[in-house]
Amino acid sequence: MLKPKRFLLVLCLIMSVVIIVPAVHASEPVTLNFWHHYSAQSKENETLTNVLIPQFEKENPDIKVNAVSHEWAELHDKILISVSTNQLPDVMRADIAWLPEFQQLGVLVPLNKEMADFDSVAGQLLDSAMSTAKIAGDTYGLGLNTNSKILFYNTDMLNAAGVNVPTTTDEWAAAVRKLSGNNAQGQQVWGWNEPGLSGWNLAPFIWSFGGSLTNDEQTAASGHINSAETVNAIETFVSLVSEGALTGFNSGDIPMTDGFGTGRYAMMLEGPWKIAELTGAYPDVAYGTAMMPAGKGGSVSVLGGEDIAMFNSANKEAAWKFMKFMTSEFAQTQMATVGQIPVSKAALDSQTVQEQEFAPFLEAIQTAKARPTVAAWSKMDNELMVAVNAVIQGEKSAQQAMDDLAVVFDGLLKE
C-alpha cells in the first residue's frame, strides 16, 4: 500500500523528471548554434548541411555545429525574442538590413576589437560587403554573400505580345500593362509580380524613379519619402495594381516561382537564387534577364545580402572559426554553385564561380543602393507596407500617405 510520504515522493519525482531531465541534456565538447534563413528545402540548405558543416566538423573535431533554418521574417522575430531572454544562438546569418537593429540592442560582438586576426580575414572579402557590417566605426560581422535583384522576363510572353525588354521606367510601366490580360485558357495573366510591399520590394522603384527613403545622413525622411519622385513611383506602382497588371503581394496570389514558371507572371525583379529555383521546378520555362529599368534616378536596384555575425554570449573562439570557415574560398565556392554570390575575392576569381550566371547581378550591384542602415529599419519597413497598402485600398492618396509616413519615419529615425 502506498503511504502518503511515498506518494508525495513519487509525485515529486514525476514533477522533477518532467522539469529537470531535459535540463541535464548531455553536453558535447562545444556546440555552436547557427541560425540562418536558407530555406529548409533549398539547395543552399542541402549544401550547408551535407557539404559545409561536415567539412568544418572534420577540420574541427572538437566543435559541433547545430544549424537551424528559420523562415526569413521568423528569424528576425526569433532573434528579438531570444535577445529579451538571453537565449541567443552563437552565430547567425543576418540580412544586412537587420544588423543596425541588433547592434543597437548591444548583443553583437565588435569583431575588429576582439579578434586578433580580423584585418587579415576582412582583407580577403569585398570591401563593399564588409561595409554592410560597419556601424559607427566598428565592424559587427563578416560579409557572407551579396546580391541584388535584376529583371527576369518570360521570353515567349514578351515575343507573343510584341513587347521589347523595358529599359526605362516608362517602357516598363507600358510593358507591364501590355503583358497583362488573359491567356488562351482565359486565365488572368499579370505583367509584373512583386511578392511584397516592403522596402526590399518598393525601394528599387522609388530610387529608379528618382526618389529616396531618407536623407543621405539617414536622420530624417521628410522631403524624401514624400518627394514628388517617390510619390510618382508609388502612384505608378499602385495604378498598375489597380489595373490588374501587377500582383504578388496578396495572400491569395500564386507564389512567385510557380506563377512565373507557369506563364502567369511575365516579369519580376529577383535575385540569383531564382535561377536555381527555376531550373529545379520549371526547367522548361524560357526566360531572359535585364537590368532594373532606368528612370530619373538611373537604374537602381536594391543591395541585398547577408552577413555572418556572432553574439556576445557565444563561444567566441569556436564561433570565429566557423565564421572564418563560412567566408573561406572553399565554402564560398560551394555556396556559389547553388546561387549565393560570394564575397570572398579568391572565390570570385575561381573558375567555378566564373561559370555561374552572376554577371548581371554583379553589374546591378554596381549601381544598387542599400536600404537605410538604421536600427529602426524593421519598424520603418512595416510602416511603409501599411502606408502603401492604404493607397492600394484607396483610403489615401499617394501624396497623403507618403506625407503621413514622413512624419512617422522622422519619429522613428529620432529614436
Place this chain on the structure above:
Amino acid sequence: METKSIKGKIQLGALLLPGLAIFLVFTMYPMLRLFWVSFREWTLSSMVNQPFIGLGNYIAVSTDRTFWTVFVNSLVYTLVTVPGQMMLGLFVAVLINNIKRLQVTFRVVYYLPVITSWVIASLVFRYVFNTEGLLNYLLTRVLHVSGANIRWLDSRWSGLTVAMVLGIWKGVGWNMVIFLAALQQVSADLYEAAEMDGCNRWKQFIHVTLPSIRGTILFALVMLSIGGFSVFTSIKLITGGKPAHLTDTLLTWMYFKSFSTGDFGYAAALSFVMALALGILSALQFRLMKSQDAV
C-alpha cells in the same frame, strides 16, 4: 466532508499540492506578472530596467487605430462564428436525434473537423480559397456565379470570412455532440404532453426542446465566445494579418507587437484588456441565462 486529523490534512494537502503548484507557477504567476508589466515601459530599448509608466500602455493601446481594427475583427469573428456553429450544430443534432440508423456514423463524420488540427485545417482552407484555387474555378467556370476570380484572401472582410467559414466548419461537430447529449436527456413525456396540446414539431422545439437544453446552450456560448476571441492559428496561417494588419485579430496583433516589434508593455496591456473583457462577457452571459431561468 471535513478532515480533522493532522494526518488527514497532510494527505489532503498532498492531493492538492502538485496541481496547485503547477497552477500557481505556470498560470497565476504569469497572470500577475502580466498585470505588473502592463504598467511598465518594456520595449527592446528598455529591456533591463522597466520604468513604471502608469496607464501609459493602456493609453497607447486605446489610441492605436490598429487596436480598434483588430478588436472589431475579433468581435465580428466571435459574433458570426459562435451563433453560426451553435445553430448548425443544434440543427445537425436534432436531425441525428430523429433518425435511427447511422447515428454513430454521422456523429463520427461530423466530429472529424473538430479533431483536425488548426494548422492543417488552416492550410487546407488557404489552399482552397487561393485566388487561383479550386473554389474560384468552381464559381467562375463551372457554376458561373462570378465573372472573375474572387480575391478571398486579399481584403479585410473576405479574408476574415474565410477564417470564419473555417471556424464554423471546424466547430459544428463539437456543438453537435454536446447538443445531442442534451437532447437525449430531454424527457419524452414533455414531448408527449406538448403533442397532446396540439403543438407541431416546430412549436415543440421552441417550447420544449430549447428551454430544456438551456444549460447546454449557456455552456456552449461561454466556451465558444472564449474560443472566438482566442482565434490565432487560422488567421496567422491563412492571411498572416495581411493586408497591412487589416485581418489581424487581438491575439495575432498581440503576438506581432510582442515578438516582431518587441513592444512587450503594449502587448501586456492588450492581453490584460482582453482577459478583462472576456471575464465580463462570460459573467454577462451567465447573468443573462440566470435571469431567463427566473422567468
Place this chain on the structure above:
Amino acid sequence: MAGKVLKKKKTTWLFTLILALGAIISMLPMIYMLSTALRPNGALYEFPPRFFPRMENVTLENFQYILSQSKFLRNFLNSLAVSLTTIAAAASVSSAMAYALGRFQFWGKSFLFSLIILTMIIPGMTMIVPQFELAVQLGLVNRLFGLVPFYVAWVIPFSTFMIKGYVEGIPKEIFEASFIDGASIIMVYRSIVLPLAAPAIASVSIFNFLTAWEEYPWANTVINNTELRTLPIAIAGFFGQHQFTQWGYVFAMSTLTLLPVVALFIVFQRYFVQGLTAGSVKG
C-alpha cells in the same frame, strides 16, 4: 395511424439525406487534402484544376519524400512524447485535485475553485509573454519536455472541472464505507477515485492529447532546434518559404499527422462523447 408511420419514415429519409449532404461537406477539405497529397508537385497549378488527380498522375512521391527526406519521424516522436507525458501528468494531478475539491471541505476551497474556473475563461495565448519569460527563468526554452508543464497548466482547469463533476457523482456511501474500514485519504484516492473516475479521466485525457498534439503558437515560440520541433511547427515550416510552397509535401505530412488522431478518435469515440457531455449537460 398508418399515415403517421409513413410520414415518420419519410422524415427519417429526408433527415438522413440532409445529414449525408452535410457530412460530405464536412469531409471535403480532408478529401481534397489527401487528393492533393497524392499528385506530383508539378500538377498543382494545372488547368483546369481538378478535385481528384488524374489517375495516371497519382503518386506516392510526396509521402516518400516526407518519410525519407524530412525529419518527419523525429517530429512525430517528439509530438508523441510530449502529448503522452502531458496526459499522464495532467491526469494524475487533476484527478487528485478534483477529488480534494469535490469531496472535502477546507479553508479557501471555494476561492480556489473560482480561481481555477476564472483561468478557464482567459485564453492561454494572452499570457504568452510572461510565460515565455518564465520558461526562460526555468530553463525550459528550446527543450522538448519544457513544453509539458505549460501544457499541463493549460489543461488543469478544464480537466479538474470535468473530473470533479464525475467524482461528485460517485455515491457518498462508497467513500464512507472505506473510511470506516480505516482507509486513508490517499488510499481512497488510489483504490476508489482512480478506478471509479477512470472513464472521466480517460475522456479528459483524450482531449488533453489533442491539445498537446496540435498545439502550435507556444511550441513555435519556444522551440528553436530543428530536431526538437513538433509536428505542427514542422508542417507550418514547410509552408511559405521562398515564395514557393510545395503543397504536395505539406498535405502529405498533414495526412500522416492526422491519421493517428483519426484512428484514436474512431476507437475511443464513445469516451470523446462522454467527456464532452459530462460538463456540458450539467452546465
